[in-house]
Amino acid sequence: MVDEKLRVLIPSEKIQARIRELGEQISRDFPDGDLHMICILKGAVYFLTDLSRAMKRDVSIDFMGISTYGKGKTSSGEVKVTKDLDVSIEGVHVLIVEDIVDSGITLNYLMHMLEQRRPRSIRIAALLDKPDRRQRPIHAHYVGFQIPDRFVVGFGLDDAEKYRNLDDICVMDEG
Ligand code: IMP
Ligand code: MG
Numbered sequence: 001m002v003d004e005k006l007r008v009l010i011p012s013e014k015i016q017a018r019i020r021e022l023g024e025q026i027s028r029d030f031p032d033g034d035l036h037m038i039c040i041l042k043g044a045v046y047f048l049t050d051l052s053r054a055m056k057r058d059v060s061i062d063f064m065g066i067s068t069y070g071k072g073k074t075s076s077g078e079v080k081v082t083k084d085l086d087v088s089i090e091g092v093h094v095l096i097v098e099d100i101v102d103s104g105i106t107l108n109y110l111m112h113m114l115e116q117r118r119p120r121s122i123r124i125a126a127l128l129d130k131p132d133r134r135q136r137p138i139h140a141h142y143v144g145f146q147i148p149d150r151f152v153v154g155f156g157l158d159d160a161e162k163y164r165n166l167d168d169i170c171v172m173d174e175g
Helices: 012-029 045-053 105-115
Strands: 006-010 035-041 060-067 080-083 093-101 121-129 142-146 169-172
Touching: 012 045, 012 121, 012 142, 035 045, 035 105, 045 093, 045 121, 060 105, 093 105, 105 121
Parallel strands: 035 060, 035 093, 093 121, 121 142
Antiparallel strands: 006 169, 060 080
């Protein structure tokens, strides 16, 4: 796809290599017990499909819909569950799979909500992390890449629903 507003920040090969490393690391960290991967729609879908296939063990997957951003580029601070999980997470290891940790508002809310459902453990895997933007404390156990405070698209991340299907992670020109 050619778009003059976009510049590649993390090329596809680097993303795939990092996801393979994360898959191996997470598999080592969870040698036994059920591991349930929860994908936060829609941005994390691409990360989930690759990360789950990089795992060296059985996993189950589920999807959760959360909306914070609406159509703008800054978080409104309001979190809404638009689709809840299909099955109970009680007693299982939970891995939340998210595209990016930005303000931390979404994951902070979600962690509190899911902890009340009594999982055996709960961890976060985020493909990207923008630490400069944090408003709520969040510890992601597994992070693909730390990036500067720039708006990025591709590999699941969108700008008003566009660009999710790019293989690379790109920055948008603000000019
Ligand atoms: P948080 O609640 O501010 O941490 O927001 C997390 C959500 O904001 C992510 O799941 C993304 O959907 C969205 N988001 C944050 N930064 C970006 C970005 O640079 N590009 C696209 N979406 C973003
Ligand atoms: Mg999201």
